[in-house]
Every structure is written in structure tokens, then in C-alpha cells.
Amino acid sequence: MAPIVSVSNLVKIYGSGFQALKGVSLDIEEGEILALLGPNGAGKTTLISIICGIVNPSSGTVQVNGHDVVKDFRATRAIIGLVPQELTTDQFETVWNTVSFSRGLHGKKANPAHIEKVLRDLSLWDKKDNMLRELSGGMKRRVLIAKALSHEPRILFLDEPTAGVDVNLRKDMWKVVQTLREGGVTIILTTHYIEEAEEIADRVGVINGGEILLIEEKSALMKTLGRKQLRIELAEPVTVLPSGLEPYHLKLEDDGGRLIYDYDASGGRTGITTLLAAIAEAGLRIKDISTRQSTLEDIFVELVEKRA
Numbered sequence: 374m375a376p377i378v379s380v381s382n383l384v385k386i387y388g389s390g391f392q393a394l395k396g397v398s399l400d401i402e403e404g405e406i407l408a409l410l411g412p413n414g415a416g417k418t419t420l421i422s423i424i425c426g427i428v429n430p431s432s433g434t435v436q437v438n439g440h441d442v443v444k445d446f447r448a449t450r451a452i453i454g455l456v457p458q459e460l461t462t463d464q465f466e467t468v469w470n471t472v473s474f475s476r477g478l479h480g481k482k483a484n485p486a487h488i489e490k491v492l493r494d495l496s497l498w499d500k501k502d503n504m505l506r507e508l509s510g511g512m513k514r515r516v517l518i519a520k521a522l523s524h525e526p527r528i529l530f531l532d533e534p535t536a537g538v539d540v541n542l543r544k545d546m547w548k549v550v551q552t553l554r555e556g557g558v559t560i561i562l563t564t565h566y567i568e569e570a571e572e573i574a575d576r577v578g579v580i581n582g583g584e585i586l587l588i589e590e591k592s593a594l595m596k597t598l599g600r601k602q603l604r605i606e607l608a609e610p611v612t613v614l615p616s617g618l619e620p621y622h623l624k625l626e627d628d629g630g631r632l633i634y635d636y637d638a639s640g641g642r643t644g645i646t647t648l649l650a651a652i653a654e655a656g657l658r659i660k661d662i663s664t665r666q667s668t669l670e671d672i673f674v675e676l677v678e679k680r681a
């Protein structure tokens with residue numbers, strides 16, 4: 374199946390001469406949830422803005438559903454919903470009008486039943502006649518989402534959707550995302566919250582300094598880069614490791630009170646049994662043992678720091 378979004382060799386140099394994207398290529402499959410992770414200034418918003426046709430690329434191409442985003446702007450924009458970081462619409466307009474108008478802007482016929490459903494799903498129904506300026510920050514974020522969904526997009530971009538929002542909104546948002554996904558909508562979100570990506574994404578892309586460092590199925594990523602750690606607390610601290618423990622490449626922590634052993638949990642042989650025997654042989658007494666699974670956050674930090 375052809376990808377619904379195909380980005381090829383995208384370069385963006387802003388007027389200031391700053392190169393925000395340095396040749397980004399990526400394909401997005403219909404129906405997937407892709408999380409783009411990256412530190413501030415990585416180029417995430419620039420990438421999304423180009424795909425949505427808001428910013429022009431310096432070179433490279435983007436196809437959405439087989440159409441070029443620059444040449445066929447109307448066709449591509451019609452099937453995209455974008456939830457930007459900030460609200461820029463008229464503060465004196467009502468919620469209902471803002472969301473309905475947004476549908477019209479995308480060339481769709483009025484459909485009050487759909488607008489009502491979107492507002493109800495986002496707990497905005499009782500605010501439909503309020504002006505935007507009367508809403509709290511969280512409610513305004515809900516309006517942004519409602520606007521993006523007003524024209525029933527096939528692809529939804531969420532730019533930092535949960536930055537600074539409360540738990541209720543976050544929950545509502547993920548409920549909406551799950552429902553959309555069940556309806557076949559492709560979802561791309563940028564986030565700083567790695568746990569979020571870990572929870573809901575099918576694929577994770579890491580972007581830094583205008584380059585995609587990695588893009589992979591989340592489960593494969595966790596498997597290939599995910600490591601487990603055995604943490605062994607000793608009854609009495611040691612200053613140097615006994616020579617019998619050298620083959621295990623242990624790290625000493627906590628002033629010699631803790632041994633750290635990194636191992637691959639996906640392999641059949643972890644080496645734990647022989648390590649424990651070697652520790653006993655060396656005459657060390659164990660006080661406690663625990664394991665720790667590396668998280669997507671560890672993987673992310675390692676990747677970004679390696680390139681820094």
C-alpha cells in the first residue's frame with residue numbers, strides 16, 4: 374500500500390539563514406500513530422508545518438495521498454487536520470461558529486450533527502455559545518482540537534498536544550485519539566513526553582538538529598535498544614571488584630555498595646546465574662537484588678546525547 378504521507382529529502386532554510394531541516398525523508402502509513410520526539414528546536418514544528426502546507430520547503434517534496442503539498446495545496450489540506458500549539462482565531466467568535474466555520478474553510482458542506490458530536494466528545498457542548506475569550510486555557514485547547522476535527526480529516530497532526538494541559542484534558546484527548554484511530558485516521562504527534570509516545574504510538578521517530586536520527590516500530594525499538602539491568606546491593610561495600618567478576622563488566626555504584634550488571638533480556642542466556650555464583654565465590658554477600666528495564670526515555674537521551 375502506498376504511504377499516505379511521503380516526505381522526501383526535505384530541506385528548510387529560514388530567511389535568517391538557519392537550516393531547520395537537513396534532508397528529512399519519511400513515509401507514514403495510513404492508520405498508524407507516529408510519535409515524533411525531539412528536543413526544543415529539533416525541527417518538529419517546521420516538518421509538520423511543511424506537510425500541512427503552511428510553510429514552504431526550500432527543497433525536497435511532500436506527497437499527501439498522492440498529491441504534492443505545494444502544487445495541490447487544496448487537495449492535501451482538505452484531508453489534514455492540524456492541532457497547533459496556540460490558538461490564533463478571533464477571540465470574539467463563539468465556539469460553535471469557530472468550529473463550524475473551520476469546516477467550511479476546508480470546503481466541506483455544513484454538518485451540524487458532526488460538529489455537535491465533536492463538541493460533545495471534547496466536553497465543549499455546554500460552552501458552544503461562549504466566546505473564545507471567555508474560555509480557560511484548557512478549554513481553548515479543546516477548541517483547537519475541535520477545529521482540527523471539524524472537517525473529518527484522514528490525517529491528524531497534533532503539535533505538542535499535552536504541553537501544559539491538565540489530567541482531564543489529557544485523558545479526553547487520548548480517548549478522542551483512540552476513537553479516531555479505530556476509524557482509520559492516521560495520527561502524527563510531536564511530544565516531549567516520552568511516556569506518552571511509549572503508551573500510544575505504533576512507531577516512534579527521533580528528530581534532532583533537523584535530522585531524523587531514527588524511526589522504528591516502538592516494539593522493535595524497545596527490543597533492540599532496550600536493555601535490562603540487574604542491581605545488586607552488597608552487604609558490605611567493596612573498593613575494587615574481585616578479579617573473578619571481570620568477565621561481567623560490572624559497574625560499581627553507591628561507593629561500592631551496589632553492582633550494576635547490564636544484560637540483554639531478549640537473548641536466551643542472561644548470564645545472571647553464573648554471575649551470582651561468581652559473586653558468592655568471590656566471597657561477597659548480597660543484601661538485595663532488583664532489575665530495571667530501560668525505557669524509551671533512556672533510549673532517547675542516549676541517542677540525542679551521542680549526537681550532541
Ligand SMILES: Nc1ncnc2c1ncn2[C@@H]1O[C@H](COP(=O)(O)OP(=O)(O)OP(=O)(O)O)[C@@H](O)[C@H]1O
Binds near residue numbers: 387411414416419
Ligand atoms: N520563522 C523562522 N525563522 C527563523 N528560524 C526559525 C523560524 N521558525 C523556526 N525557526 C528555527 O528553526 C528551528 C526549529 O524550530 P521548530 O519550531 O521546527 O522546532 P521544534 O522541534 O518544533 O521545537 P519545539 O519543541 O521547541 O516546538 C529552531 O531553531 C527555530 O528557532
